[in-house]
Amino acid sequence: MTNEEKYANAFCQAFDIEPEAAKNLTFQAIDAWDSVGHMGLVAQIEEAFGIMLEPDDIVDLNSYEKGKEILAKYNVEFA
Amino acid sequence: MLRGKNILITGTNRGIGKAILEKCVENGACVWAHARRETPDFIKLVSDLSVKHQIEIRPVYFDMTDKEAVKKAIISIRSSKLPVDALINNAGVMHNASFQMSAEKALRDIFETDFFAPFFLTQMISNLMVRQGHGSIVNIASMAALDGNPGKAIYGSAKAALIAMSRVIANELGAQGVRSNCIAPGVIATEILQTMPADELEKTKELTPMKRFGSPEEVADAAVFLASEKSSFINGQVIRIDGGL
Ligand SMILES: NC(=O)c1ccc[n+]([C@@H]2O[C@H](COP(=O)([O-])OP(=O)(O)OC[C@H]3O[C@@H](n4cnc5c(N)ncnc54)[C@H](OP(=O)(O)O)[C@@H]3O)[C@@H](O)[C@H]2O)c1
Numbered sequence: 001m002t003n004e005e006k007y008a009n010a011f012c013q014a015f016d017i018e019p020e021a022a023k024n025l026t027f028q029a030i031d032a033w034d035s036v037g038h039m040g041l042v043a044q045i046e047e048a049f050g051i052m053l054e055p056d057d058i059v060d061l062n063s064y065e066k067g068k069e070i071l072a073k074y075n076v077e078f079a
Numbered sequence: 080m081l082r083g084k085n086i087l088i089t090g091t092n093r094g095i096g097k098a099i100l101e102k103c104v105e106n107g108a109c110v111w112a113h114a115r116r117e118t119p120d121f122i123k124l125v126s127d128l129s130v131k132h133q134i135e136i137r138p139v140y141f142d143m144t145d146k147e148a149v150k151k152a153i154i155s156i157r158s159s160k161l162p163v164d165a166l167i168n169n170a171g172v173m174h175n176a177s178f179q180m181s182a183e184k185a186l187r188d189i190f191e192t193d194f195f196a197p198f199f200l201t202q203m204i205s206n207l208m209v210r211q212g213h214g215s216i217v218n219i220a221s222m223a224a225l226d227g228n229p230g231k232a233i234y235g236s237a238k239a240a241l242i243a244m245s246r247v248i249a250n251e252l253g254a255q256g257v258r259s260n261c262i263a264p265g266v267i268a269t270e271i272l273q274t275m276p277a278d279e280l281e282k283t284k285e286l287t288p289m290k291r292f293g294s295p296e297e298v299a300d301a302a303v304f305l306a307s308e309k310s311s312f313i314n315g316q317v318i319r320i321d322g323g324l
Contacts, residue, residue, distance in 0.1 A: 036255070043210045052154050055202050 003049075004078050007071070010044035011064065027062040049076050080307045082107035085161045087204065089113040089143065089197075090170030092121045094269035095219060098295035099167055099302045100136075104128050106303055109135045111156060111163075113170065115142055143170050143196035153203045165215040165306035166204045168197040168241070173271050175279075178232040186233050193237035198244055205248060205257060213256040217305045218245045219298070220261040222321050230279065238263075242317055249315030258314040260305045265321025267293040289322035 001009070011022035015032040027033055033041070042058050045051075045067065051074045053061070061067050068078055086103050090096035092114040100112050114121050117140055129136045139156070141148035156163065174189045176182070201216060208214025223231035224238035241261065248259035266272065266283050272292075284292060298320050304310050305318070 039206060039209050042206065046157075050158075052150055052157070052203065054150075055199065058206075 002079065003071075003076055006048045007045070007068065007076075007078070010041065010048045014041040014044045023064055025064045045071070049074065051076070080106040080303060080309060084108045084164040084306070085111070086165040086167065086306055087111040087113065087139075087156065087163055088167040088169060089200070090115075092118070092124070094271060095264070095267060095295045095298050096167075096169040097124070098299035099169060100124075101128060102296065102299040102303045103167075103306070104132045104134050104136065106307070107132075107134065108164075108306075109137075109161075111137050111139050113139045113141070113152075115170075116140055143200070144191050146199055149196070149200055150203065153200075153207075157207060162211045163204055163207050163214060165217065166201060166208075167217045167219070167302055167306060168201060169219045169302075170196070171219065171238075173274050174234045175230045175275055176232060177230055181232045189233045190237050190240070193234065194240045194244075197241060201244070201248070205252060208257045209252060209255045214258070215306050215310070216245065216248060216257065216259040217302050218242070218259070218261045219302070220245075220263045220317065222263045222265045222319060222324060225263055225317070225319070226324075230276075245317075246315050253314050258310075260310070260313060260315065261317040262298060262301050262305070263317050263319045263321070264298050265293060265319070265324045267295055267298055267320075269295055283324075287322040287324050291322065293320060293322060 008019040008022045011017065011025060012019055015030060015037060042053055046053060057070045061070055081103055086108045088096060088099050088110055091100040091112040100110060103110050112125055125136045125138050139152045141152050171193045172189060174185055197218065218241050220242050221238040223235035224242050227235060245259045245261045265287065272280060284290060301318055301320055
């Protein structure tokens, strides 16, 4: 699995959505991505990449795209 | 009371934290026993307790104020795949100065250890607790946070912030099975008292209805209770252990 696929999969697992629906998603755009769902997403991302997100990054993670920028800080590269 | 539980306790090499470690193990908990650094005394303490009670004690080392080191330790706890059933935020430092004599550096340093460090650690651990759907957080605050004792401007403020944090966690995470409570000890006979003026100590003892200082074990008993399911509907509270002050 590529990092992009792993990343999209984290959204699918957290919010029970299809990969296509994950792209362009933003915080609170769907019911499942509320503050409780957010922590579920963080858990999925942390598990997928074996990292622990900084509290500030957890707060900043407000869209699919922003998450990719944040992950770059943890040496997760996207093609 | 704690059989089958996994508990992270900070500052377990001496004082109240050591008593909490001993009581948790006595009550059947497996413990991640935190200390600032590995020392022969600490290794012996952990191994003696582990042998005596036939229980696993996993030492973890970090300076509370070194966020990267804390993070590394939590990642390794997480990768053990064991639930963190309770977190006991005990490590702390005392500071004595009147409000008008409180220097900025001390203010920042004490808040770093007594508030920011447990705040960040609890943020990380509570994430794990929310995922597993349960957890108990026990914060060792102080009566200084409640009573505004003269000479405790910085220390009391930092511990008051810890109490506020605990109350917010209780409100925000209660629905997800995570409880948070505080213990506010009065004067407890540990090395920390060496930092307090002798006359202040005598005066406090005199004012204490029970006319003595508390023991670390008396605080530890309450910590065990709050960490356990015996306190399953106690959330957002501050329990004073102060001989009636
Ligand atoms: N004793 C009292 O009368 C009393 C009253 C009210 C509240 N309390 C609170 O109870 C808690 C325990 O106090 P105590 O009386 O047992 O004090 P203590 O004997 O001085 O022990 C303090 C513990 O905290 C650890 N610690 C402090 N700063 C740390 C840091 N930056 N990184 C890692 N570990 C650190 C110490 O580790 P090192 O050994 O490496 O320094 C030690 O294990 C504290 O939060 C204190 O504020 C105590």
